[in-house]
Amino acid sequence: MFYRPEVGHGLPHNPFNAIVTPRPIGWISTRDANGHDNLAPYSFFNAVAYVPPQVMFASTGTKEDRNGTKDSVSVIRETGVFCINIVSAALQDAMNISSATFAANVDEFERAGLEKGECESINAPRVAAAPASLECKLTQIITLEGEANFLVLGEVTGVHMRDEHIKDGRFDISTFKPLARLGYRDYSIVENVFELSRPDD
Incomplete structure (x- = not known):
């Protein structure tokens, strides 16, 4: 089949997210000027450059208490910093809990039962x-x-890696088996890893 997005696909569910898969999940943590911590997953996320290392995530949709966007973008506009946490298979349930729409002053770390770490180069929590x-x-x-589609770009100023994964x-x-987002409500755990040599290697 072929469809033009402005006309519609005629299917019961939008196939776009299922076509562009798998997608890594950027679990974004922030701290606002009043000291409130926030945590939310975004599946429009990726690395975009090596030197300096840079990343992106996109936020779509709004919350009534955030003036045309969501918590993460609102806080990042205010503070200029954020932390991206990588989601492992073991953290899938906590990640899912943090995806709920909570009021702006609710701490998703607490709701998901997650321990916080402190960032070193920025004022923000991390998972x-x-x-x-x-x-x-x-x-x-x-x-x-x-409506309410924002692309957030950032330069990586500090990297945390748990020693057991080196x-x-x-x-x-x-x-640790990364968790990836597929379409609809589908996810995948990366377990089958193999190596390919490039022709120029």
Whole structure:
């Protein structure tokens, strides 16, 4: 089949998210100027550059108490910093709890039963049990087409890796099995890992 998004697909569920998969999950933690901590997962997330290391995530939708956006973007606009926590299979339930729509002053770490760690280069919390966390300073927020679509870009200023996931000098994802977002309400656990040599190697 073929469809034009502006016309519609005629299916009971939007296939777009299921086509662009799997997607890593950026579990974004922030702290506002009043000291309230926030944690929320975003599946429009990725790394975008090596030097300096840079990442992006996109927020879609709004909350009534956040003036045209969601908690993460609102706080990042205010503070200029955020932390991205990597989600392992073991943390899937906590991640899911933190995806609920809570009031702006609710601490999702507490709701999900997660221990906090403190970031080193920015004023923000991080998920202590996450296999890795990326401390970021905001570089740009770009308004995208559509209602309440924002692209957040940041430069990584600090990197946390749990020691048990460093094996033979490499950050080894097989030791924690990353969780990935598929379409609809589907997720995947990365378990089948293999290596390919490039033609130029």
